[in-house]
Amino acid sequence: MFYLKYRPKTVSELDNSEVKEKLKNILSSKDLPHAFLFVGAKGTGKTSTARILAKAVNCLNNKFSQKNDSFEPCNQCQNCLSIDKSSFPDVFEIDAASNRGIEEARNIIYQTNFLPMAGRFRVFIIDEAHMITNEGFNALLKTLEEPPKTAIFILATTNPEKIPQTIASRCFLLNFGKAKVKDIISMLKRITKKENLEFDEEILKLIAKHSDLSFRDAAKLLEEVTRQNLKSKEEIEAFLGVLGRENFLEILEKKDEKLTFSFLEQFAQKGGSFKNLIEELLEKLRLSLLVKKGVSNDLDYQTKLSEKEISLLIKLLLEAYSSLKITPIESLPLEIALAEFYERTKNKNS
Numbered sequence: 361m362f363y364l365k366y367r368p369k370t371v372s373e374l375d376n377s378e379v380k381e382k383l384k385n386i387l388s389s390k391d392l393p394h395a396f397l398f399v400g401a402k403g404t405g406k407t408s409t410a411r412i413l414a415k416a417v418n419c420l421n422n423k424f425s426q427k428n429d430s431f432e433p434c435n436q437c438q439n440c441l442s443i444d445k446s447s448f449p450d451v452f453e454i455d456a457a458s459n460r461g462i463e464e465a466r467n468i469i470y471q472t473n474f475l476p477m478a479g480r481f482r483v484f485i486i487d488e489a490h491m492i493t494n495e496g497f498n499a500l501l502k503t504l505e506e507p508p509k510t511a512i513f514i515l516a517t518t519n520p521e522k523i524p525q526t527i528a529s530r531c532f533l534l535n536f537g538k539a540k541v542k543d544i545i546s547m548l549k550r551i552t553k554k555e556n557l558e559f560d561e562e563i564l565k566l567i568a569k570h571s572d573l574s575f576r577d578a579a580k581l582l583e584e585v586t587r588q589n590l591k592s593k594e595e596i597e598a599f600l601g602v603l604g605r606e607n608f609l610e611i612l613e614k615k616d617e618k619l620t621f622s623f624l625e626q627f628a629q630k631g632g633s634f635k636n637l638i639e640e641l642l643e644k645l646r647l648s649l650l651v652k653k654g655v656s657n658d659l660d661y662q663t664k665l666s667e668k669e670i671s672l673l674i675k676l677l678l679e680a681y682s683s684l685k686i687t688p689i690e691s692l693p694l695e696i697a698l699a700e701f702y703e704r705t706k707n708k709n710s
């Protein structure tokens with residue numbers, strides 16, 4: 361799996377440029393924060409960064425062990441290797457969302473009473489930290505108020521608003537946000553180079569834009585495109601569901617039923633993603649609605665459809681979108697939605 365194989369293992373391999381800079385500064389400075397709050401959307405590198413940090417402070421071959429000036433983990437010493445294998449006795453990784461979350465949180469607090477066994481710091485990585493119970497947060501707060509010198513806490517979360525302010529204010533905040541398209545492209549380039557794959561920048565950009573701004577999703581899309589041996593821009597666009605989307609809205613405007621259904625049939629045969637197609641239509645219709653409402657005057661989104669028709673179409677597409685999870689035939693929800701759209705707008709002037 362590309363996304364696991366190419367998980368960044370050093371600070372400089374992090375493609376998230378802002379996080380990289382901040383982390384460099386922290387690791388170069390004299391005083392390390394004893395608690396971090398990693399905030400960011402899925403697949404933006406919170407877990408990867410937490411592991412890099414845990415390795416860096418426990419590595420046997422860098423500045424933390426006074427071997428040289430580098431703050432990077434060497435990824436070769438015994439400590440780095442056993443952290444990678446999750447078998448290092450001083451690094452604790454818990455998922456606060458799991459059933460055992462509470463129990464494990466207790467264990468963590470208990471473990472902070474002890475000195476590191478094999479490394480310099482005991483690092484406690486708490487994933488999905490917003491799921492910690494009130495009781496758990498209270499216990500954690502006590503520990504954060506008087507932190508042991510040899511402990512580092514890393515709280516990672518996609519929902520920062522659920523972290524009590526008392527906790528957050530005691531942590532060094534590292535904001536991962538969503539991944540930037542240019543950063544995703546540089547990750548994709550890193551992978552294609554190592555895998556000896558040839559893709560135009562334009563195609564990598566297309567993949568990045570369809571990745572939900574998640575490094576993980578982008579790596580998965582690239583792997584899927586490679587696995588299916590898709591080469592041309594057309595094939596890849598079809599796969600991502602962007603094939604002729606401009607034209608498709610024009611077909612809808614014309615209310616040409618035959619053309620609509622043959623487009624969808626072709627789209628399905630080429631293996632296009634209906635999820636992406638519906639997402640794109642919704643995005644575009646929303647912008648068209650804003651134009652109709654006078655909020656925007658973007659010429660790209662002027663349409664022959666009436667305001668009512670746009671609203672109806674949005675509603676039907678949203679229904680289709682939620683049916684995607686349960687339909688045995690991927691094209692079906694969109695086909696039904698559009699059939700209904702035509703049915704309900706027939707004989708009415710637009």
Ligand SMILES: Nc1ncnc2c1ncn2[C@@H]1O[C@H](COP(=O)(O)OP(=O)(O)OP(=O)(O)O)[C@@H](O)[C@H]1O
Binds near residue numbers: 364374400407408409
């Ligand atoms: N900064 C980055 N640079 C390059 N690749 C990255 C970066 N962040 C994440 N990735 C890729 O995305 C994958 C997932 O990253 P990671 O597990 O660290 O994300 P996460 O933020 O913890 O996500 P989640 O919230 O879903 O747990 C990694 O295995 C790696 O392939």
Ligand SMILES: [Mg+2]
Binds near residue numbers: 406407408487516
């Ligand atoms: Mg994670």
Ligand SMILES: [Zn+2]
Binds near residue numbers: 438
């Ligand atoms: Zn090392």
